[in-house]
Amino acid sequence: MTENPGTDGAVLLELRELSVRYRAARDELPAVRGVNLRLGAGETLGLAGESGCGKSTLAMSVLRLLPRSARVDGQVLLDGEDVAAMRWGRLRAVRWASASVVFQGAMHALNPVRKVYDQIAEPILLHDSDQRPDEPPAVRHRVHELLDQVELPAGKAEAFPHELSGGQKQRVMIAMALACDPRLVIADEPTTALDVIVQAQVLELMSRLVAEHHIGLIMISHDLSVLASTCQHIAVMYDGEIVERAPSEQLMRAPQHAHSKALAAAFPTIGDPASRFAPATSNPLPEQPSERPVGEPVLRTEELRVSFRARGGRTVRAVDGVDLEVGENEIVALVGQSGSGKTTLARTLLGLQRAESGRVLFRGTPLPTSTSGLRDYRRQVQLVLQDPTSALNPRHSVYEAVAEGPRIHGLTTDEIGRVTRALEAAELRPAERFMSALPHELSGGQKQRVVIAGALALEPAVLVADEPVASLDASVRGEILALLLRLRIELGLSALVITHDLGLAWNIADRVAVMYRGELVEVGTVEDVLLDPRHEYTRSLLAAVPGGTHRAEPANGLRH
Amino acid sequence: MTPTTDETRGVRAITWARRKQATAGVWREFARDRGGLIGLGGLVLIVLLALLAPVLTDETALEVTNTTAQPRQPPSAQAWLGTDRDGISVLLLVWWGARVSLLIGFSAALLSVFIGTAVGILAAHFGGWLSTTLMRFTDFFLVLPTLVLAIALSAVLPRGIGTIVLAIGVASWPTTARLARAQTLTIEARPYIERAKALGAGHRHVIGKHVLPAVLPLVFAHTTLVVANSIIAESTLSFLGVGDPSRPSWGGILQAAFNSGAVSQGAWWYLLPPGIGIVIVVLCFTLCGRALETVLNPRLRGQR
Structure with missing residues (x-):
């Protein structure tokens, strides 16, 4: 074969x-x-x-x-x-x-100061000797034909790359690749x-x-x-x-x-019971109690609204009336497309972004506004960022990165013990081996573990993780997800995991909240939302999951 | 209390070992740049000579009343670089002048860099109206002709080294402020600042732990260039007659030479030594500064 x-x-x-x-x-x-x-x-x-x-x-x-x-x-x-x-x-x-190439990252592979037309025409003018620049009609015709093939309107030829969305840029890249009829x-x-x-x-x-x-x-x-x-x-x-x-x-x-x-x-395949609460990991997960007490909501938002002033005085509402709950001992996945307001919601939950109206409640008390109140609040609610490489100061050793939180909060007694415990909880063992390492000496997964350890060093009640595995390799992905799940099972740590990846929700989350244009369109248990979606948008998200039909179909009929 | 101190010692040992290693790395990079090494060697020599002037020479020989030599003598075995209009050895004048020029150069640069860094970092970190105010203020000083400002300041304030330092320092900080602001803005856009804030960090922590350590190396490289500029500024001010007349500086010697007609009389030995002194010191500082910039900004390395 x-x-x-x-x-x-x-x-x-x-x-x-x-x-x-x-x-x-x-x-x-x-x-x-x-x-x-x-x-x-x-x-x-x-x-x-x-x-x-x-x-x-x-x-x-x-x-x-x-x-x-x-x-x-x-x-x-x-x-x-x-x-x-x-x-x-x-x-x-x-x-x-x-032979031609569609490069990685369309936003960087296009020249920002030239029009789409010129960029698509460039290889044609370079290669076809019978289409000299003094014969523009033929070239123009060809460019329009190419744009038509990639399903872009001919008017986009006059656009600059920054005027296009990510998908449109990728289409332009494909049109460029096809320009000279490569084989x-x-x-x-x-x-x-x-x-x-x-x-x-x-x-x-x-x-x-x-x-x-x-x-x-x-x-x-x-x-x-x-x-x-x-x-x-x-x-x-x-x-x-x-x-x-x-x-x-x-x-x-x-x-x-x-x-x-x-x-x-x-x-994972969504709907496959084998991967439910079982991310791919080499380290078996502890048995979880079948009956879990339904906890009080730890973190709750009420009618939360956040808007930004866009250029030209327009206000853009990124979060529009969101009611969300994260319970004790629970992982909630917040899913949605890019630009749906997920990250803004996370930043507002941490008090990094001011809400326009509505409230964020932690164990029933509103998010404090004073500096010292916010500092105390952040001991309880911690953030894990998407790209661990940029989330760690390249000059700080692992020890300093993990000890940073405790030092800010004046938890100076037994600092080494605290850092060691946090590193081992994040499965960096033995902790001593990693303490003096600098971020660039670690792999992507190890860096993300350091970021998680930095959050754990404060012994928080809730972890807000913004796309925690989006920039990691496939094999590491499962390990980090297993870590989050294990932290929930062993330490009772609640988490709000923000992601565009529905498989992640299936792997570890208890409940899913689907966000669309700043609003929560559907909230419910993972099984309910992913296997029996009510809202049109949830359905289109599920339909877009690639390769769904190539896998073992679940019995409960998830069709694309 | 003992376990805590033991523990902090352990942590400090890790930190220090890493810092030592980092310093060694910077030195290795710096040592690869031959120009930088020459500049550094020259500077060390000149600073040592200037510091040791009271030990190696006799200050009383600078007094007009103590001179025995003829005025305006060309170089000879007694006075290697000839004598000035009062019969004082030019070599001795230039030697002692180096002390004043270097002192003013360093102090003015320190003052200027301190103001500039503080303004730049504060403007970038806090943003909003504070940034607008500070940057307009910076722009104001940026367009003000440095020399005119310095002359005005030294004319108003009592004469002395302090005045010159203040005049140069106040007039030359805006470039440093712009540099510090730009670097602070790039650092603050990094996600690890967001992470620090989420950990509960306040302004002091963010500036002290993340921004300053990233801004200072750049500012340090810039400082070497500012020192060179300050030395030139000091010479200019002294040459224009607004310096401290009681102590010889390179600009002051040049002024004395010019006023006593050294040019028309062809007394080259009176004019050249302080001028060459300025050129050498400025060149050394520039060489060092460039080499440091290359170490800190790897992108410049290919262009060597």
Whole structure:
């Protein structure tokens, strides 16, 4: 099954024993080790793996887009021609005309000072010798045709990138990639920065275009379900090698290699009882008591409203009349698209943002307004941010980062003991090993644990976590979620977890609140909301979860 | 109480070991820049010589009444750099002048950097009307011609080193303020500030623990350049005759030389030494400052 020429038998891309090493200060770091790969014309292949596994390096080596410090061994044959042996002029001709790239992060890959039209026209003018710049009608026609293909109105040609939404920018990137009718498109994490609904639209668009134009596609992602919904085959990369390659459906259903299993398990199927209260972790969770006392609400909002003054004097209401409760010993997931006001709500709960009207109550008492009152309040309610790398001061050691909270609150007795306990509660063991480390010496998951330990050092009652796993790798994701769940079971810590990921809610939450344009449209237990959604918006969120149909269907009929 | 002190000692040991390591890293980077090393070496030598002037030379030789040599003599075995209009050795004058020039340069730079950093950080941290007021204030001083302000101040206030320091310091802080403000704004946009606030941190904690440690290295690199500018400003003011007449400074020597007709008489030995002194000290400071900037801002490294 590994060697599968395309429908018309032609081999579009072939990698033979490809190895890439990066020259570092002293030694050489291998990024790709001896990869063999064949892609037929019109075939689609998903490349899955965690950050640092070499998947982007592999993809960029096809067009020799690697930095100078890279040393490439082996062969890359594009349409039977060795890319490494190409002269500079030939390589330029091949780039974009034969194979093109949809880069990661559309907001950074577009030039902010040029119009969309000029950016799409650029490769056409560079490559098609019969369409010189003095023949603009043909070029203009082609650009409009491309915009039409990616379902953007022709008027957007005159727009600048900042006038477009994230999804529209990604569509422009795709139009650019298609500009010269390439036979191979490499898409590097094309949907990573997009939220679920837009992601679903972009994936659908890519699948359609690839099928219509008979283009070969290599799509890179860390999310197997994204790949499964667009690609025929999936190759799983681990530590520079392809460890498994199989048809998507087969890989999703019965992954063979341990690493593929971990990747497949990281994103749970909503409705699958096996993953309910069981995030993928190597560390078994403690048994939880079947009957839990229904606790008093610890944190409660009443008719909370928050608005911002936008440019031009307009007021934008980010949170509009929200009533939300987080009970004792309970995890509540707050889900919604980006821009729905989730983060603003979290900041208001912590007193970092002033509410326009309404109240935040902690154990029945309103959020204090005085400086010292707020400080005492923040001992009880703690925040965990999305990106642990930027949430830690790069100059502070782990010890200082964790001890920061206790020092602010004057809890100076037994500081080492407090920090040790917090680190061990966050599963950084032995704590002594991590204390003197600086953030850049830790992995992403370890950094997030340090952030959580910093919150735990204050022994809070509620944790507000804003997208705690969004910037982490799939395998780490399960571990961090398990940690949150374990903290709830062992310490009785309540949590409000903000996320766009419905699978996360299924993994750990007791209740779900769905937020749409600043309002809570649906609140209820996880089973009620996710398996039997009432509101139209909840349904569209669920429908956008990628790869839902590729997994074992739950008995209770969750159809997309 | 014993366990607490033991514990704090343990924590401090960790912190100190890391700081030592960081300092060693900065030094290694700095030492790679040959220009920076030359500048630092030159500065250390000049500062040492200036500090040791009372030990190595006799201050009384600066008194006109104690001179025995002829005035305006070219360099010779007795006076290596010749003599001035009163017969005092130019070498001795320049040597002692270095003390005044360096003292004023350092003090004025310190004053200017202190005002600038405080204004910049406060404006950026608190924002709102305080920021608007402080930055308008900064803009006002920024467009004011430095020299005119300094001359006006030293003309109004009693003559002396203190006045010169104040005049230069007050006139030159706005650039530092802008720099500190910009850096504070970038630091405050980082999520770890949000995390600190969520932990309950007040203004003092955020500024003291997060903003200052990130702003100071940059300000420190900038200070070396400010010192160079202050030395030039001091020489200019002294040359224009608003300096402290009782003690020789490089600008003061130049003024004396100019007034006594050293130019028309071709007494190059009277004019050149203080001028070269200014150039060397300023060059050393600039070299050091550039090297430090490169260490602190890795993006500049490729352009070496």
